[in-house]
Amino acid sequence: MSNRVERFEDLNVYQEARLLTGKVYDITKVGKFAKDFGLVDYIRRAVVSIMSNIAEGFERGANKEFIQYLYYSKGSCGEVRSHLNVAFGQGYIDKQQYDDLYNRCCSISSMLAHFINYLSTSKIKGIKFKHD
Numbered sequence: 001m002s003n004r005v006e007r008f009e010d011l012n013v014y015q016e017a018r019l020l021t022g023k024v025y026d027i028t029k030v031g032k033f034a035k036d037f038g039l040v041d042y043i044r045r046a047v048v049s050i051m052s053n054i055a056e057g058f059e060r061g062a063n064k065e066f067i068q069y070l071y072y073s074k075g076s077c078g079e080v081r082s083h084l085n086v087a088f089g090q091g092y093i094d095k096q097q098y099d100d101l102y103n104r105c106c107s108i109s110s111m112l113a114h115f116i117n118y119l120s121t122s123k124i125k126g127i128k129f130k131h132d
Contacts, residue, residue, distance in 0.1 A: 013054060
């Protein structure tokens with residue numbers, strides 16, 4: 001049995017980002033939040049960017065490029081947290097929703113930081129490069 005990751009969809013951080021994306025889409029479909037078209041657009045774009053940058057970086061096949069895209073994902077986590085602050089401040093989401101989504105963002109950001117550190121110290125350069 002191998003722990004080798006074959007696809008970006010196999011990455012735990014991608015799976016968590018996908019769950020967060022679904023939850024953000026769910027909360028932005030209802031109530032007052034759904035009527036704030038600007039904020040809905042911003043938060044949806046930011047949360048999708050977390051997933052998309054993980055996927056794009058992975059597919060580039062080089063750790064150095066992957067790390068850069070993981071940093072973009074990490075930045076998008078911060079952007080989502082900022083939008084959640086606005087949504088909570090406007091009463092679009094309750095404290096429980098805010099705490100759940102905010103904590104998920106922080107968890108993903110931490111996972112990304114650890115992954116970046118791992119890739120930065122790895123001797124493997126990526127699938128673009130030949131391995132022995």
